[in-house]
Amino acid sequence: GNSVTQMEGPVTLSEEAFLTINCTYTATGYPSLFWYVQYPGEGLQLLLKATKADDKGSNKGFEATYRKETTSFHLEKGSVQVSDSAVYFCALVISGGYNKLIFGAGTRLAVHP
Amino acid sequence: DTAVSQTPKYLVTQMGNDKSIKCEQNLGHDTMYWYKQDSKKFLKIMFSYNNKELIINETVPNRFSPKSPDKAHLNLHINSLELGDSAVYFCASLLAGGGNEQFFGPGTRLTVL
Numbered sequence: 001g002n003s004v005t006q007m008e009g010p011v012t013l014s015e016e017a018f019l020t021i022n023c024t025y026t027a028t029g030y031p032s033l034f035w036y037v038q039y040p041g042e043g044l045q046l047l048l049k050a051t052k053a054d055d056k057g058s059n060k061g062f063e064a065t066y067r068k069e070t071t072s073f074h075l076e077k078g079s080v081q082v083s084d085s086a087v088y089f090c091a092l093v094i095s096g097g098y099n100k101l102i103f104g105a106g107t108r109l110a111v112h113p
Numbered sequence: 114d115t116a117v118s119q120t121p122k123y124l125v126t127q128m129g130n131d132k133s134i135k136c137e138q139n140l141g142h143d144t145m146y147w148y149k150q151d152s153k154k155f156l157k158i159m160f161s162y163n164n165k166e167l168i169i170n171e172t173v174p175n176r177f178s179p180k181s182p183d184k185a186h187l188n189l190h191i192n193s194l195e196l197g198d199s200a201v202y203f204c205a206s207l208l209a210g211g212g213n214e215q216f217f218g219p220g221t222r223l224t225v226l
Contacts, residue, residue: 032213034213034214036217038154042219042220043203043217043218043219043220044156044203044205044217045217046214046215046216049213049214051213087154089156093213098144098161098163098168098169099144099161099207099213099215100146100158100161100169101146101148101156101158101205101215102158103155103156103157105153105154105155106154106155106156108154
């Protein structure tokens with residue numbers, strides 16, 4: 001089946017620290033991969049995406065590279081800010097599957113000054 | 114202007130009641146979704162409609178019934194509410210051929226007492 005596994009949180013960092021949130025997937029077809037972010041009390045926002053192997057998605061200083069060989073899509077940021085505190089969801093969509101998003105369990109990030 | 118809106122934002126009700134949550138999108142998208150986020154933040158798809166036609170119907174109790182009067186609206190009606198229905202319900206919409214990005218509403222927090 002299709003599934004997404006994320007590292008468990010919470011992840012607690014000091015401001016300006018380097019962030020990595022691991023994400024691996026299992027897919028029967030050729031997925032598109034996404035990172036969504038949920039700020040406290042809000043809905044989900046698309047952070048970045050990649051639609052094919054070796055693509056790199058980037059936005060707001062965050063990056064993730066679609067690695068088919070390791071079935072991974074790890075999220076990274078070089079220097080986090082307090083405002084990055086949120087829950088981050090890795091997700092996939094299988095082509096031809098009515099674009100059903102399959103989410104990982106989410107990773108809570110807390111950044112302290 | 115809000116792209117995907119949901120009403121109400123909060124809903125507190127007693128077990129056994131029947132309630133509805135409404136969703137509207139003004140993006141001109143063809144496909145709409147309902148997702149459920151449980152208390153541990155885990156997100157799972159429930160239903161999807163494409164141009165008023167049901168295309169995804171996950172394993173959800175038949176007390177849950179989606180209705181799409183037109184492609185801009187997707188409502189969720191829940192009969193005989195149970196404690197376990199307490200969750201945040203998110204509506205989302207997708208533009209066909211739009212790179213698989215789904216746009217999420219702000220969520221409806223349902224609390225069943």
